[in-house]
Amino acid sequence: MDETVRYIYRLRPGRTAQAALLDEWGRCRWLWNEAVHQHRTGRKPTFGKLSKLLTEARGRNAWLRAGSQVAQQQTPRTYAMALGHSFTVKRRGRPKVKRKRNALPSLEYTTRGFRIRDDRLCLPGRVTIPVVWSRELPSKPSSGRGLQAEVPGQDVDGP
Numbered sequence: 001m002d003e004t005v006r007y008i009y010r011l012r013p014g015r016t017a018q019a020a021l022l023d024e025w026g027r028c029r030w031l032w033n034e035a036v037h038q039h040r041t042g043r044k045p046t047f048g049k050l051s052k053l054l055t056e057a058r059g060r061n062a063w064l065r066a067g068s069q070v071a072q073q074q075t076p077r078t079y080a081m082a083l084g085h086s087f088t089v090k091r092r093g094r095p096k097v098k099r100k101r102n103a104l105p106s107l108e109y110t111t112r113g114f115r116i117r118d119d120r121l122c123l124p125g126r127v128t129i130p131v132v133w134s135r136e137l138p139s140k141p142s143s144g145r146g147l148q149a150e151v152p153g154q155d156v157d158g159p
Contacts, residue, residue, distance in 0.1 A: 005138070007135075007137070007138075009131065009133070009134065010134075011121065011129050011131060012129075013127075013129045014129075017127050017128065017129050020123075020125055020127045021105070021107065021123075021127065022105060023067070024067050024068055024071055024107055024125070025105040025106070025107055026100070027063070027064055027066075027067040027071075027072060028067075028071055028072055028074075028075045028107060029098045029100070029103065030064075031054060031057070031072055031075040031076065032075055032078075032079055032095070032097075032098050033097050033098060034053065034057070035050055035053075035075075035076060035079040035095070036079075036095055036096065036097050038050070038053070039083065039094065039095070045079070045080075045083070046080065047076055047077065047080040050076035050079065050080065051073070051076055053076075054072060054073065054075075054076060058072070066125075067124075067125070068109070068113060068123065068124035068125060069124075070109055070110055070112050070113030070124065071107045071108065071109055071113060071124075074107075074108040074109070074110065078108065079095055082095045083095055106145065107145070108143065108144070108145045109123065109143065109144045109145075110142075110143050111140075111141070111142055111143065113144075114144050116131065116137075116141070119131050119132075119133070121144075
């Protein structure tokens with residue numbers, strides 16, 4: 001049996017990196033909200049349908065193509081998982097629309113979407129963030145999820 005161990009590291013991106021990450025979160029938030037809309041209108045958004053929607057939307061919208069495909073592909077996966085849990089986990093409601101003013105920005109990258117080189121986290125779009133390690137990594141990371149607890153100039157009402 002394999003054991004999964006999760007380590008948490010805090011990064012402090014500069015203004016340029018933070019702006020790029022917030023732009024990427026805006027694109028992923030749009031995809032999430034589109035999936036919620038698909039569900040509410042009765043289109044039953046499976047992971048396959050959401051992936052096809054992402055491909056079509058990236059073909060039509062240059063602003064969406066400007067972002068990281070890896071982070072955007074994780075959004076339908078996360079949505080499909082949240083939707084599945086809403087049916088099987090008690091007291092777990094359906095996924096809701098993420099509004100800019102009251103949702104915490106978060107992104108998820110698989111190993112294809114980031115690398116760590118010379119104590120810097122390198123993300124798509126030439127975003128690099130210096131990393132100060134509080135302890136050494138025990139192994140290569142298999143994924144990365146970023147959650148920004150506080151955004152300057154943005155009020156957060158709750159989780």
